[in-house]
Amino acid sequence: MKNILVTGGLGFIGSNFIKHIFNKYNYNIFNVDIKTYAANHNNISEEINQSGRYSLSICDINDTDRLRNLIQKNNINYIVNFAAESHVDNSINNSNPFIKTNINGTHSLLTLLHDCPSIERYLQVSTDEVYGSLTEEDDPFTEDTPIQANSPYSASKASADLLCRSFYETFNYPILITRCSNNYGPNQHEEKLIPLMIKKAKAGKKLPVYGDGRNIRDWIHVSDHCSGIDAVLHGEKIGEVYNIGGKNEVRNIDIVKTILKLLGKDESQIEFVKDRLGHDWRYAIDNTKIQNELNWSPSVNLEEGLKELLKTKK
Numbered sequence: 495m496k497n498i499l500v501t502g503g504l505g506f507i508g509s510n511f512i513k514h515i516f517n518k519y520n521y522n523i524f525n526v527d528i529k530t531y532a533a534n535h536n537n538i539s540e541e542i543n544q545s546g547r548y549s550l551s552i553c554d555i556n557d558t559d560r561l562r563n564l565i566q567k568n569n570i571n572y573i574v575n576f577a578a579e580s581h582v583d584n585s586i587n588n589s590n591p592f593i594k595t596n597i598n599g600t601h602s603l604l605t606l607l608h609d610c611p612s613i614e615r616y617l618q619v620s621t622d623e624v625y626g627s628l629t630e631e632d633d634p635f636t637e638d639t640p641i642q643a644n645s646p647y648s649a650s651k652a653s654a655d656l657l658c659r660s661f662y663e664t665f666n667y668p669i670l671i672t673r674c675s676n677n678y679g680p681n682q683h684e685e686k687l688i689p690l691m692i693k694k695a696k697a698g699k700k701l702p703v704y705g706d707g708r709n710i711r712d713w714i715h716v717s718d719h720c721s722g723i724d725a726v727l728h729g730e731k732i733g734e735v736y737n738i739g740g741k742n743e744v745r746n747i748d749i750v751k752t753i754l755k756l757l758g759k760d761e762s763q764i765e766f767v768k769d770r771l772g773h774d775w776r777y778a779i780d781n782t783k784i785q786n787e788l789n790w791s792p793s794v795n796l797e798e799g800l801k802e803l804l805k806t807k808k
Contacts, residue, residue, distance in 0.1 A: 497522045499570045501555050502577035504529060506682045507716055509537035514720040516542050524568060525550045537681045555599040558606060565610045572727060574617045575603055581685050585647035586771055596650035601657050607667045617727050618658045620673045623648035627774035634778035637735045644772050668732040672723055675739040675779050679716035680806055691753050695763060705769035707747025710776040714740030715794035725788040739779025742796040756804055
């Protein structure tokens, strides 16, 4: 039986990944989470909590002594690092937590590979935002697109990616990096666009949209993202970067209008507000590498995914 350590597993994507792994593999799952405002114990089901194959440690990923003991004691085979500060607006207001968790925390985890030979794979969960911004005429990001981060958040994630690359190139540790597009789905914190718009629309409040709302994002359902990470984690190669995208490029304003339409609400609820500082115009991901090498592709249609999400949102 394999033993997997998931950092940030009480958060949105991490908790969905734990669910995915629990349902697919007979692994022992060790969740490490510092329990920030974005974490929620309810993201982990009672079935998983009571299974005997899951345990939670409230722990900072910068606490290397405690994590080293956990890894060595439990013979951890895989580490998947979801632990991150991820809200761009927060990084603009105060970048310090992003440096501490996203850069220093990643470095702390990587140093554990020196002392923990049981680790067969370390996977860093990153973001397409490290590539910067595209125009509407540009080709989508590939794994060879130069890193050109434009916000403190994306810069901190890019820094973590470069640390991972350096530990692979220097020590030949079994490191992998995935870069995903915008996620949506169950358990997402309400500061993010889709859950925020759903909450405000249902409450009959104004829906704040940055600028003119024409910024473009590629959206992926969190279940597709998790299956993509799974494919990369269990692939044969190490030292690789894989882009994981949903092939759903949509303007922000059209996402908001779709949510209103599905809820039977009027577009008069939309309110355009001052644009965010350094707001990237477009993200788009080329999935060719992961499709060709690992036979992975997204399966959830955006509108169908939104319909299903609305059924679960109060």
